Amino acid sequence: xxxxxxxxxxxxxxxxxxxxxxxxxxxxxxxxxxxxxxxxxxxxxxxxxxxxxxxxxxxxxxxxxxxxxxxxxxxxxxxxxxxxxxxxxxxxxxxxxxxxxxx
Numbered sequence: 001x002x003x004x005x006x007x008x009x010x011x012x013x014x015x016x017x018x019x020x021x022x023x024x025x026x027x028x029x030x031x032x033x034x035x036x037x038x039x040x041x042x043x044x045x046x047x048x049x050x051x052x053x054x055x056x057x058x059x060x061x062x063x064x065x066x067x068x069x070x071x072x073x074x075x076x077x078x079x080x081x082x083x084x085x086x087x088x089x090x091x092x093x094x095x096x097x098x099x100x101x102x103x
Contacts, residue, residue, distance in 0.1 A: 019043030020050060023061045046100055054101060066098045 019041050026039055039060045043050045046066030053061045072095050079089050 017047070019061055019064070020053065023053070023059060026060050046098075051100055064100050066100050068095070068097070071095055 020043070023041055026041070040062050041060045043061060043064040044067070046064045050061060050064040053059055054064060075093055075095050079093060083089055
C-alpha cells in the first residue's frame with residue numbers, strides 16, 4: 001500500500017526496511033560493546049516508519065532519502081514511449097530526491 005510524506009508517494013520500502021534492520025542490529029550489538037553514537041545509517045525510500053525513527057531523536061538512523069516514485073514512473077514512461085517509437089532519448093535522466101530531515 002502506498003505511503004506518503006508531505007504528499008510524496010512511496011511504494012518501495014526495501015531499503016528503509018534494511019536500514020531499520022541494520023539499526024536494530026547495531027542497537028543489540030551496542031548493548032554488548034557500550035555505544036553506537038559514532039555510527040550513522042541513512043535509509044532510502046523515506047518510509048513512514050523510517051521518518052518516525054528519524055523524528056524520534058537519537059538513533060543511528062539519522063536520515064532517509066525520499067524519492068517521488070510517481071514522478072519517477074512518469075519520467076520512465078515519458079522516456080520509454082519515444083524509445084518504443086524508435087526515437088533517440090537522453091542517455092541519462094535526473095529525477096530529484098529529498099534528504100529527510102532537510103539539513
